[in-house]
Amino acid sequence: MAVPSYRLVAMLRLGKLMFYNHLLWPLHIAGAFNFMQQDELIPHLFRTEYSKIVAVLYHSYCLKEIETAEDIASETFLKATEIWSIKGVPENPIAWLYTVAKNKLKDYFKHNNIFEKQIKGTLRISDIEPEHGFEFSKQNITDSQLAMIFSVCNPSNSTESQICLALQILCGFSVEEIANAFLTKSETVKKRLHRARVNLRNGNFQISTLGEVKIKERLAAVLKTLYLLFNEGYFSKTSSQLIRKDLCLEALRLTFILTENSITNTTETNALLALMCYQSSRLDARTDDNGEVVLLADQDRSLWDQELIDKGNHYLVTAYESNGFSKYHLEATIAYWHTTPTDTNKWDHILQLYNQLLLIEYSPITALNRTFAFAMVHGNEKGIQEAGRLGLNSNSQYYSLLAYLYSDTDMDKSIHYYEQAIKFTKSSNEIQAFTREIKRLSEKKNKS
Amino acid sequence: MKEFLMVFRVDYKTMPKASPEEMQATTQKWMNWVAGIAAKGNLSDRGNRLMGTGKVFKSDGSISDGPYTEIKESIVGYTLVKATSLEEAAKLANGCPILSFGGNVEIREINVL
Numbered sequence: 363m364a365v366p367s368y369r370l371v372a373m374l375r376l377g378k379l380m381f382y383n384h385l386l387w388p389l390h391i392a393g394a395f396n397f398m399q400q401d402e403l404i405p406h407l408f409r410t411e412y413s414k415i416v417a418v419l420y421h422s423y424c425l426k427e428i429e430t431a432e433d434i435a436s437e438t439f440l441k442a443t444e445i446w447s448i449k450g451v452p453e454n455p456i457a458w459l460y461t462v463a464k465n466k467l468k469d470y471f472k473h474n475n476i477f478e479k480q481i482k483g484t485l486r487i488s489d490i491e492p493e494h495g496f497e498f499s500k501q502n503i504t505d506s507q508l509a510m511i512f513s514v515c516n517p518s519n520s521t522e523s524q525i526c527l528a529l530q531i532l533c534g535f536s537v538e539e540i541a542n543a544f545l546t547k548s549e550t551v552k553k554r555l556h557r558a559r560v561n562l563r564n565g566n567f568q569i570s571t572l573g574e575v576k577i578k579e580r581l582a583a584v585l586k587t588l589y590l591l592f593n594e595g596y597f598s599k600t601s602s603q604l605i606r607k608d609l610c611l612e613a614l615r616l617t618f619i620l621t622e623n624s625i626t627n628t629t630e631t632n633a634l635l636a637l638m639c640y641q642s643s644r645l646d647a648r649t650d651d652n653g654e655v656v657l658l659a660d661q662d663r664s665l666w667d668q669e670l671i672d673k674g675n676h677y678l679v680t681a682y683e684s685n686g687f688s689k690y691h692l693e694a695t696i697a698y699w700h701t702t703p704t705d706t707n708k709w710d711h712i713l714q715l716y717n718q719l720l721l722i723e724y725s726p727i728t729a730l731n732r733t734f735a736f737a738m739v740h741g742n743e744k745g746i747q748e749a750g751r752l753g754l755n756s757n758s759q760y761y762s763l764l765a766y767l768y769s770d771t772d773m774d775k776s777i778h779y780y781e782q783a784i785k786f787t788k789s790s791n792e793i794q795a796f797t798r799e800i801k802r803l804s805e806k807k808n809k810s
Numbered sequence: 811m812k813e814f815l816m817v818f819r820v821d822y823k824t825m826p827k828a829s830p831e832e833m834q835a836t837t838q839k840w841m842n843w844v845a846g847i848a849a850k851g852n853l854s855d856r857g858n859r860l861m862g863t864g865k866v867f868k869s870d871g872s873i874s875d876g877p878y879t880e881i882k883e884s885i886v887g888y889t890l891v892k893a894t895s896l897e898e899a900a901k902l903a904n905g906c907p908i909l910s911f912g913g914n915v916e917i918r919e920i921n922v923l
Contacts, residue, residue, distance in 0.1 A: 721848055732849055
């Protein structure tokens with residue numbers, strides 16, 4: 363276990379990040395990967411299988427340290443890179459990985475046998491025999507990953523740490539990739555991860571000891587982390603479209619796992635999953651070729667992913683089938699209306715939903731979105747009055763909203779507010795977009 | 811931030827009999843107004859409407875029906891807001907739908923027990 367797992371992660375993931383829709387609905391068909399070159403295949407499998415192997419090893423064997431499971435999973439992939447480059451890719455690469463991981467775990471137990479006899483405590487439960495075996499069955503993978511989600515989304519850690527940990531352990535992101543996504547230094551991410559892991563160890567958290575009541579108690583925190591993970595991707599400061607997609611889809615995949623267990627398959631979970639499906643359906647349309655954000659109204663609808671919209675509809679209906687109501691219901695319903703461009707009362711519905719959302723929980727972005735909907739219903743003039751009362755004088759989105767609302771009637775004011783918006787943002791994408799608008803308005807002004 | 815109670819009063823007799831559609835529209839106006847306060851981060855509790863009938867428990871132990879719909883200023887609802895001063899809180903009442911029915915809004919600072 364000499365090579366630190368994060369370094370292996372970085373080594374294996376040097377290839378381009380990929381966007382795979384079927385992550386949600388995994389394929390386990392032998393030979394399904396024939397179309398991929400080996401240099402694409404391993405990073406791909408790393409993303410889909412690494413976290414599963416870690417979860418199953420960790421939970422089936424009640425290993426004391428997540429790191430042990432991570433090391434074994436990393437070594438498995440290292441072996442795959444070595445062997446496959448010589449002998450070629452096996453017919454069923456996933457089964458190959460699982461078998462190697464299992465054997466490596468057996469070796470680990472053999473090597474540690476003497477050590478373990480002398481110093482108790484390497485295993486949490488010492489009488490487990492690896493020969494009795496465990497299977498990388500679909501059920502076991504799902505259960506283990508579910509347990510892992512609950513381990514990682516530990517309220518004793520800060521939300522930022524939870525997200526970092528989720529990205530590393532549940533999604534197989536390297537420290538560099540996490541740092542990229544957050545626009546922070548690798549050192550900061552490393553520190554966060556370290557603190558979070560120490561906390562996990564001290565908390566000695568085991569899903570197996572959690573009853574249904576406890577799981578339900580923690581579910582709200584888990585959903586919140588997944589929601590934030592998704593938003594991190596959707597509104598990411600990073601300009602890399604690929605990283606954004608990966609973050610969103612990982613959040614989707616993890617939320618999907620929650621719907622596969624009867625305890626965690628609640629109306630809130632379904633509502634959150636519906637929200638993620640709707641938002642993801644527009645990921646491709648949301649940025650142009652230069653990586654700049656395209657507003658909803660200007661998006662090319664043929665780029666919307668109808669399959670994801672259908673999934674969203676499915677989960678939203680499920681979310682409303684039984685009792686229970688949450689902010690995820692409201693946000694998913696708003697997202698639903700955005701995918702229904704033809705309804706004449708669309709903005710009325712959206713405004714009412716934002717009203718309700720604000721009553722549940724205030725946030726500046728909700729207040730701004732609500733004001734935008736208000737302007738769509740009652741006109742820009744009233745929208746400007748409403749915006750003026752928000753008191754968000756150091757928020758770039760606030761100024762860009764005002765600029766937008768003035769753009770038809772008062773170009774000077776509009777330009778002034780875009781300039782203010784630039785002052786208060788750090789995002790290079792936003793600065794670009796605002797600058798473009800100022801240029802457009804100035805040209806329009808000079809012509810008239 | 812201090813907390814304030816807003817009490818809405820109106821003369822029931824001046825309230826027009828509303829159709830379901832009008833009721834719906836009125837509810838939307840209320841929601842818009844309350845959400846406007848929430849959008850500023852000034853809402854504590856959106857509060858509720860009150861039914862027209864009520865009872866009064868008196869010091870002699872008797873309970874009587876309150877003739878509330880007869881009096882000029884019946885309490886019809888309440889909302890809790892937060893603000894830095896009574897003046898700021900009072901300004902939040904601007905645009906309250908009760909005003910369009912000839913009603914008024916009383917604003918009182920909450921004196922925490």
